[in-house]
Amino acid sequence: MNRIFSGVQPTGNLHLGNYLGAIKNWVSLQKSFECIFCIVDLHAITIKQNPKELEKNTLEVTAAYLASGIDPEKTIIFNQSSVSAHAELTWMLSCFTPIGWLNRMTQFKEKAGKKRENAVLGLFSYPVLMASDILAYKATHVPVGEDQKQHLELARDIAGAFNQTYNNDFFPLPEPQIFEEAKRIMSLRNGKNKMSKSDDSDYSRINITDNKDLINLKIKKAKTDAYPLPSKKEDLKDRPEAANLLEIYGAFKNEKLDKVLKEVGGKDFSSFKKILTDLTISKIEPISKKMNDYLNNKDYLKKILNKGKEKADEISSKNLSEIKKIIGLLII
Ligand code: TYM
Numbered sequence: 001m002n003r004i005f006s007g008v009q010p011t012g013n014l015h016l017g018n019y020l021g022a023i024k025n026w027v028s029l030q031k032s033f034e035c036i037f038c039i040v041d042l043h044a045i046t047i048k049q050n051p052k053e054l055e056k057n058t059l060e061v062t063a064a065y066l067a068s069g070i071d072p073e074k075t076i077i078f079n080q081s082s083v084s085a086h087a088e089l090t091w092m093l094s095c096f097t098p099i100g101w102l103n104r105m106t107q108f109k110e111k112a113g114k115k116r117e118n119a120v121l122g123l124f125s126y127p128v129l130m131a132s133d134i135l136a137y138k139a140t141h142v143p144v145g146e147d148q149k150q151h152l153e154l155a156r157d158i159a160g161a162f163n164q165t166y167n168n169d170f171f172p173l174p175e176p177q178i179f180e181e182a183k184r185i186m187s188l189r190n191g192k193n194k195m196s197k198s199d200d201s202d203y204s205r206i207n208i209t210d211n212k213d214l215i216n217l218k219i220k221k222a223k224t225d226a227y228p229l230p231s232k233k234e235d236l237k238d239r240p241e242a243a244n245l246l247e248i249y250g251a252f253k254n255e256k257l258d259k260v261l262k263e264v265g266g267k268d269f270s271s272f273k274k275i276l277t278d279l280t281i282s283k284i285e286p287i288s289k290k291m292n293d294y295l296n297n298k299d300y301l302k303k304i305l306n307k308g309k310e311k312a313d314e315i316s317s318k319n320l321s322e323i324k325k326i327i328g329l330l331i332i
Contacts, residue, residue, distance in 0.1 A: 004029055005139035005174075007038035007080065009197075010057035011047070014064050015205040016280075017195040019287075020182035020251040021145030027069040029143060029177075035075040036137055036312060037065055039305075042080045042087065042129060046122040047111070060291070062301045064208060067290035078308030080133065085316035089132035090125070092323060096161045097128050101154055107147070131155035134174050136316040143177040146184045147194060152176040166326050182251035188222040191240025209288050212281050219245075219277045224269040231265030233257055242269075249276050252283050 006026060008018055029035060039061045044054060058079050065077055080086050102108065105127055112119035122129075130151050134142055135158070142152055152174065159171035187193040187204040195205045206218055223241045230236055236243045236257075249272075250260040264272055294301055324331055 002033050002141060003137060003139045004033045004035045004141045004143060004177075005038070005134045005137050006036075006143050007040040007043070007133060008061050008064075009044045010039050010041050010054060010061045010079075011044050011049070011197050012053065012057050012060075013197040013202075013205065014061060014208050015185075015195055015197060016208070016248060016284075017145060017182075017185035017205070018197075019064075019068065019208055019284075020185055020248065021179070022143065023065065023068045023070070024182075024251070025143050025177075025179045030071060030074050033141065035070075036139065036315075037070055037075060037077050038133060038312075039065075039077075039079040040130075040133065043126060046120065046126050059295065059298055059301050060209075062305060063291040063294035064287070066294055066301075066304070067287045072304045072308070076308045076311045078305050078312045082305065082309040083136075083312045083316055085136045085313070085320045086129065086132050089136050089316075089320060089323065090129045092327065093132055093135070093158050093162070094125060094128045096165065097131075097154075097158050101157060102127060104150075105154070106150060127151045127154045128158065131158045135159055135171050136319055137312075138170075138172055138319060139174055140172045141177050142174050143179070145182070146178055149176055149178065168326070170322070170326060181254070181256065182247060185248060185251075186240060186244040188218060188244075190223065191242075191244045206280065206284070208284055209291065210284065211288070212285060215281050215284065216277050219273050219280065222273070224273075228266055228268050229261070229264055229272055231261050233261065245272070245276060249279060252279050 006022060008014070008022065026035065026037060039058050041054065041058050062077060066072065070077060102124055108124055108126070111123060131154060134155050144152065156173045159173050163169050163171055185195045187195050187199060189201055189204040199205060203218055203221055206215055210218070222245065225239055225241060229242060229246070236246070246257060246260050246264070249264070250257055253260070264275070321331060
């Protein structure tokens with residue numbers, strides 16, 4: 001059976017990378033897969049969080065899921081900390097994860113920076129929690145942006161290590177689903193850096209809560225180069241900013257780069273930016289409006305999360321009992 005699991009951290013500033021690289025793709029997957037989409041609040045606390053903000057951001061991501069078209073009747077939506085299997089399985093799987101595997105994780109190196117000795121254990125073992133998220137549901141497919149690929153490879157390795165230890169194939173090896181059109185949306189200020197929630201400059205990203213004027217301003221200020229847009233893919237090689245704006249355009253329109261270049265190749269940036277701005281506003285504004293409506297009804301959002309939690313708990317606690325049995329942890 002195919003089952004999808006994915007998640008977003010409730011750390012504020014939900015941006016176009018999160019939407020185009022992940023959430024937007026989840027919407028169509030609901031048609032053909034059983035889907036579980038989580039708001040991963042336990043991941044968020046690997047970095048210091050303000051408690052009030054964390055709660056607010058958890059509801060905001062829930063609202064963003066619903067406003068983007070995730071259907072709570074079909075799909076399980078819940079916040080990670082409400083289902084205990086995630087934290088419990090993390091301990092068990094950490095006993096199958098060599099430290100050397102975690103030492104290779106580039107995201108830890110980036111986040112811990114030079115203060116590695118002072119980095120908290122949770123930041124280091126974060127990928128084990130992510131593996132547990134997926135494996136607690138025996139998910140087979142994981143739709144994410146490219147930045148999560150290394151973590152997913154680790155999840156496969158951990159699943160494999162468990163299966164090999166007990167000579168079974170209990171865990172399916174989860175497949176990453178990375179959507180080419182928007183696998184890595186870059187910063188609007190520097191086409192070589194990923195668009196990120198934690199970039200100091202708000203002008204580096206378009207947040208899905210940004211209004212018309214802000215979207216207009218951010219795209220106007222987005223870094224470009226001195227040449228018109230090319231008509232061939234090869235001519236984008238050393239033009240990361242141009243490539244990024246075209247990628248955003250193509251992702252909104254569900255079109256491959258070749259097709260986009262046929263349409264806009266030869267245009268100068270100012271006229272292309274105008275078309276991109278109109279398109280972005282037409283796609284983002286309805287979502288942020290719906291998000292606001294949902295956020296005005298927090299009881300409804302909590303009801304959705306509560307229903308999702310019950311279903312997630314049912315699946316994961318059954319799997320957890322089987323895992324305990326395999327390991328030899330006595331269930332009384
Ligand atoms: P997070 O919260 O950083 O990002 C959520 C999703 O958005 C994608 N993404 C991007 N895609 C394209 N371009 C970008 N600039 C960009 N920035 C972010 C991410 O790849 C992700 O799909 N560890 C994960 C959350 C997580 C998870 C999981 C995902 C926890 N457990 C289990 C899948 C399965 C994270 O921090 O995502």
